[in-house]
Amino acid sequence: MHMSWEDLQTIESLVRTGSVVGAARELGLRHSSISRRVDALERSLGEPLFLRGPRLRPTTLATAIAARATAMAKHAHEIEALIEGERRARELRIVITTNDVLAPLVFTALAGRALEETVQVRVSDVEAELEPGTTDLALRPGGQPSGALRGWRLGRLRVGIFRARSAQQGARTWILPSADLRKRSSMRWWKSVPDDAEGRVECNSLLSMRDACIAGLGRAALPSLLAAHDTRLQLEEEIDGGPPVWLLAPATRRADARRRRVAQLLVSSIRSARGVWVT
Structure with a gap:
């Protein structure tokens, strides 16, 4: 049988609080919803999880399930904290990828700028995918960006x-x-x-x-x-034959103000670089 996370939470709360009232209050459910959920689980299992009386008494199986649900809840909270920490770090980090030829244009654009963000520049000949949470912007030579990307054409290399x-x-x-x-x-x-x-x-x-x-x-x-x-x-x-250069971003990603600001800074600085572009 399949037991959902909600089922596990219900058993764990009942074992810990010792009553339907306590579990219902903790989980924000009606008393009847808790009772129906337990009845359905016991029918599926073919054996009782609790012995009814003035106070619910968990069976050995219910106690074992509750112990494992407690451990799972701890890991779930750790995962939530990890995700939240990464989200906050991402708010102050901009990741730019480019190759070793174009990297000086990025460094020159960033030089002397007072940025609130931490900018990571990843230099490689391998074109990294522009994935939310991985790479925000890419400076690349090539043709018109595909539908998955949006971009700013900066010029054609001399x-x-x-x-x-x-x-x-x-x-x-x-x-x-x-x-x-x-x-x-x-x-x-x-x-x-x-x-x-x-x-x-x-x-x-x-x-x-x-x-x-x-x-x-x-x-x-x-x-x-x-x-x-x-x-x-x-x-x-x-x-002749120098390739066009684009600053690219994911088309499906809604850029926040900080990423827009860094993108605009790069576009303005790189477009005005002297001796780089065919005029």
């Missing part, structure tokens, strides 16, 4: 071909992205590089491509965000 200032001008050796990196939709600008490009080094991240370029190992097609302000690098030419 991309160029760079070489080390110390490298010989006109050298045709390239630093190539790995096959996995090349497959990403945000790497469409790689089509601007000749099909027969000769490469000495292959890298699995844009940061390592930039570092290889600084070391003089070849030319590299890179977002200007990564390379334009590095005095060790020289821009040879700008190329």
Whole structure:
């Protein structure tokens, strides 16, 4: 048979208070509701739970059930406290996810801002799901967000071909992205590089491509965000194909004032970043 939590609470309260009146008062039920519930349980069990008299006397089975219900109630209260603590912590915490290329835009936007919230920035090439209670905002390259997401289009990344200032001008050796990196939709600008490009080094991240370029190992097609302000690098030419960048939030989640404020701060600051976007 199935015994509900309400059934367990009824037995526990009857055992502890010793009367239908006491249990009814504690549970906020009518006396008749308590009696009917106990009668139904006893019929289902095929044996009594209480011996009737001036005072209810629980059977061995009722006492054992009540003891376990008491332990369950303790755990239930602990779970409620855990959930409430997490809810309060969430009110003062904003979680933003982005990749290592775009992370500097987030850090610059947050720098010098007096925020009431604790902002957690999670940097990873893995695109974390925007789940309530897990991630609030995501800064990502890519196309129009799907129906499960809403977002603010911040601009299209400026991309160029760079070489080390110390490298010989006109050298045709390239630093190539790995096959996995090349497959990403945000790497469409790689089509601007000749099909027969000769490469000495292959890298699995844009940061390592930039570092290889600084070391003089070849030319590299890179977002200007990564390379334009590095005095060790020289821009040879700008190329097309930079991806749009979006600040995203769950479409189904109603943002509170704090999350809206952080989102608006990021949008305003990142859109105005110099030398980052195609104009």
